[in-house]
Amino acid sequence: MKKFIVLILFASVFGCNNAPEDNGKLKVVTTTTMLTDLVFEIGGEHVSLQGLMGAGVDPHLYKASEGDVSKLYEADIIFYSGLHLEGKLVDIFEKMEGQKNTVSLGDKLPKQELISSAYFASNYDPHVWFNIQFFKQFAQIVTDELSKADPENAESYSQNNQDYQKKLDALESEVKAIIATLPPEKRILVTAHDAFNYFGKAYDFQVVGLQGISTATEAGVKDVQNLSEFIIQNNIKAIFVESSVPRRTIEALQQAVLSKNHEVEIGGSLYSDALGDPGTEEGTYIGMFKYNVNTIVNALK
Structure with a gap:
């Protein structure tokens, strides 16, 4: 019943006119805190960024509030982890396909490199951010999507991505040294x-x-x-x-x-x-x- 109410709410909100914000920035919504941090690193001052989930929030069990649905409706781009990590938001994202620019980052990774699971709905382990190389791919995807939506600032997104990729490479080296x-x-x-x-x-x-x-x-x-x-x-x-x-x-x-x-x-x-x-x-x-x-x-x- 709660899922049905959320979908009805989404449908009613989606019928409203979308009034752009005066600041002219690209409006981006993310689900998990990892993605919020990533988009902040790449988008910088050129995006108006809102994350749905906060510290300590379990994305497997997260349910959209009325305020969340409004944020999703107003966004220019929505980045979510995918692979059924945000299991209780899947119905909302499916309703938005073709009407909003929704980007499921995990689903863009090479399937042959993912860990299969016979016990999970997506058949893949969704916790892909614990492979730094996958997170580097996330950064490139975010860069490409922001650049397509906001070509005027594409050079800035590209430079931010280059800088962040170097930081991730340094992280990989440090992690390997500690584990050794x-x-x-x-x-x-x-x-x-x-x-x-x-x-x-x-x-x-x-x-x-x-x-x-x-x-x-x-x-x-x-x-x-x-x-x-x-x-x-x-x-x-x-x-x-x-x-x-x-x-x-x-x-x-x-x-x-x-x-x-x-x-x-x-x-x-x-x-x-x-x-x-x-x-x-x-x-x-x-x-x-x-x-x-x-x-x-x-x-x-």
């Missing part, structure tokens, strides 16, 4: 849900999530018991909570391990589906990635 200090046999990452598979593939980590790829899939008692046995058998030192997932799932796992006369630490909170607070280092994609890698490596050493 952790012995390969200790590279087992246990988290609240399967958000880090691309990270694991890129940096040779075995990744195990208590929940599935989507946080809409809840872990059961059997999942907790099985993973607790895995932790004990592999002598894993630390497990991790996530900023956008309730702590109780990992705390339950920790208690299950303790009940079997073994100890495992909670190594810290990782940023998975959302960045940190605005204005902090973790509130940027680059800062988030560095924080996660340092937290993981320091806890597992």
Whole structure:
């Protein structure tokens, strides 16, 4: 019923006249915090940018508000992650096809490079931003789309992209250097849900999530018991909570391990589906990635 109401609201709003803002800037709406930061880096002063989701928000479960629908209607371009990450917004985006410039960034990546999943609706793991090379492709796509919509500022978008690509290359080098200090046999990452598979593939980590790829899939008692046995058998030192997932799932796992006369630490909170607070280092994609890698490596050493 709620989904139906949102769609009716969208249809009614879409019939209104779209009055352009006086500042003349390109109006861009993004869904996740990672994309908001990315468009800010590329668009700079030439775009009027609004992000739907904030720090700590779970995109798997996010539902559009009346205000969100208005923002989407007023936008010149909408960037969303796609691959069914924003599962509860899919119906709205489908309604907008052919009427608004909606860009699903994840769906533009080469399918043969994505991680398949038999348990998720899109059949691909949507957490692609944990591969820095994919995020570099996102930056190029954003640059191309902004340049097409606003050719007067295309040169500025291109320069911003070049600068950001260099920053992402530097991030990749720094991340590899930090991870190199952790012995390969200790590279087992246990988290609240399967958000880090691309990270694991890129940096040779075995990744195990208590929940599935989507946080809409809840872990059961059997999942907790099985993973607790895995932790004990592999002598894993630390497990991790996530900023956008309730702590109780990992705390339950920790208690299950303790009940079997073994100890495992909670190594810290990782940023998975959302960045940190605005204005902090973790509130940027680059800062988030560095924080996660340092937290993981320091806890597992």
